[in-house]
Amino acid sequence: MTTPILRVSGLTKRFGGLTAVSDVSFDVHEGEIFAIIGPNGAGKTTTLNLVSGLLTPTGGSVTLDGADVTRLPTYERCHRGLGRAFQVVQPFPEMTVAENVLVGAQFGSRGVSGAEARRRAEAALERSGLAPLADAPVEDLNLLQEKRLEIARALATRPRVLLLDEVMAGLRPAEARAAVELVRSVRDEGVTIVFIEHVMPVVRDLADRVLVMDHGAELAHGSYAEVTADPRVVEAYLGAEEEA
Ligand SMILES: Nc1ncnc2c1ncn2[C@@H]1O[C@H](COP(=O)(O)OP(=O)(O)O)[C@@H](O)[C@H]1O
Ligand SMILES: [Mg+2]
Structure with missing residues (x-):
């Protein structure tokens, strides 16, 4: 094994x-x-x-x-x-969907450029089906979209293990x-x-x-x-x- x-x-x-x-x-x-x-x-x-x-x-x-x-x-x-999504969704409410995911990309990626962090954030948005809502304020999301956001934020950290x-x-x-x-x-x-x-x-x-x-x-x-x-x-x- x-x-x-x-x-x-x-x-x-x-x-x-x-x-x-x-x-x-x-x-x-x-x-x-x-x-x-x-x-x-x-x-x-x-x-x-x-x-x-x-x-x-x-x-x-x-x-x-x-x-x-x-x-x-x-x-x-x-x-x-190790990437983590929370039971209680904790987005930054005053920011857009894309900005929230970018925070995840920056948190998870030591030593990557801003451009690379943005690329990872975009990929995570695409991955989680939120790309069409990238510029929406987080407070406009419904519950399923909030869950997708939480997963996107974790994915943007490029986890090998997702919690x-x-x-x-x-x-x-x-x-x-x-x-x-x-x-x-x-x-x-x-x-x-x-x-x-x-x-x-x-x-x-x-x-x-x-x-x-x-x-x-x-x-x-x-x-x-x-x-x-x-x-x-x-x-x-x-x-x-x-x-x-
Ligand atoms: N920060 C904390 N301080 C004190 N007790 C806590 C804390 N977090 C959880 N607990 C207690 O630990 C136990 C397990 O909680 P938790 O892990 O949240 O359970 P679950 O997720 O299975 O519902 C519960 O009795 C809860 O009240
Ligand atoms: Mg619990």
């Missing part, structure tokens, strides 16, 4: 007395689409924050392509190929299908994807492997079919989801 592009090992994060992430380990291989699912408060977002560097772990490590990045700042991880936190949340089914197609096409271009998702058909359609978290820890991992057949997963997550 080749070196995993991302290795999370014994990752733990405590906030005071609360252990939000408890001894979580997983490997993601190049070109994979890896899903993290679980109930609200399970520690999914905290796990991605530890991977991207927004948070520093209490214990454990994050390795990118064999290099330990556990203590590196976010921008340094970004330069090494997505509930990018389908709030989308109508047809919009979610469009977003699924976008994520799959990004993977088909060679980007490895780690995503958090509540919408189970999306997980079924996209994920090569699934990690199920509950109370900060791993509850199960495996294929979609394996984890959704696991009685513990049904009890902790899927049963409750059906009620919702």
